[in-house]
Amino acid sequence: MTGAALEVSGASRAFGGVFAVRDVHLSVAPGELRAVIGPNGAGKSTLFALIGGQLAPDAGSVTLDGARIDRLAAHRRARLGVGVVFQAARIFHGLTALENVMVGAHGTTRAGFLAGALRLPAHYRTERLIRSRAMQCLRRTGLEGWADRPAASLPLGQQRALQLARALCGEPRLLLLDEPASGLRAGERAQLAALLSSLRGSGLTMLLIEHDVAFVMRLADQVTVLDLGRVIASGTPGTVRADPHVVSAYLGTAS
Numbered sequence: 001m002t003g004a005a006l007e008v009s010g011a012s013r014a015f016g017g018v019f020a021v022r023d024v025h026l027s028v029a030p031g032e033l034r035a036v037i038g039p040n041g042a043g044k045s046t047l048f049a050l051i052g053g054q055l056a057p058d059a060g061s062v063t064l065d066g067a068r069i070d071r072l073a074a075h076r077r078a079r080l081g082v083g084v085v086f087q088a089a090r091i092f093h094g095l096t097a098l099e100n101v102m103v104g105a106h107g108t109t110r111a112g113f114l115a116g117a118l119r120l121p122a123h124y125r126t127e128r129l130i131r132s133r134a135m136q137c138l139r140r141t142g143l144e145g146w147a148d149r150p151a152a153s154l155p156l157g158q159q160r161a162l163q164l165a166r167a168l169c170g171e172p173r174l175l176l177l178d179e180p181a182s183g184l185r186a187g188e189r190a191q192l193a194a195l196l197s198s199l200r201g202s203g204l205t206m207l208l209i210e211h212d213v214a215f216v217m218r219l220a221d222q223v224t225v226l227d228l229g230r231v232i233a234s235g236t237p238g239t240v241r242a243d244p245h246v247v248s249a250y251l252g253t254a255s
Ligand SMILES: Nc1ncnc2c1ncn2[C@@H]1O[C@H](COP(=O)(O)OP(=O)(O)OP(=O)(O)O)[C@@H](O)[C@H]1O
Pocket: 015, 016, 019, 020, 021, 038, 039, 040, 041, 042, 043, 044, 045, 046, 047
């Protein structure tokens, strides 16, 4: 298909008269991995929330495959294919890895609560379908060997992959990731980078916000740099790294 998968156009959002995001334009092509970076307070989390639906913009628009989504609640955006991996590990520790992923598929299937409560055949069919889809997602994220382990017993890197698997089970058209590398050690970061690369190889469109500039520069197709709520640079990692505005606003102060 032609055109952007995600288009943010002139998006602004202020808090108490101060712009957190100001007239931001961002276009993510299908299959692209886009990173959004910027110093503390640059507006990354706010932009993320404007796309995911936790916030609505004061002005501007957000479209997914050409359809406006900026006035929709987060759960309706999720139904349309916006998958979100939040930074805080929202893992159900009492459930197995497989069960955690199955949770991601409920809500995207048709057989409803009543069919489940009445134990109708449709319920069992749906449950089987969900289970096999969840196993596929565990395979896609390299977690098939952990399927029946309690989620709490997974090392942090695998827990991060589990969050990804759960989001994938909702079959997103666009996956949003909030600082996926945060708190991970070097080896775990490298594993996560390989996983994100393989997902991109499968054609998934992704947007991630990240503090770790080195992580992003190795991984992303395109990088958008925010500072004080505005886009100050956008392009390939090489272009962005050489941009004097970026160097002075951000990279110059990073080690
Ligand atoms: N709910 C809110 N109420 C008031 N001000 C807010 C709110 N959310 C964000 N802000 C302000 O908007 C600006 C942008 O914040 P935001 O969290 O989006 O930046 P960020 O780039 O994600 O920062 P960090 O890297 O520190 O998480 C900051 O000045 C912040 O204080």
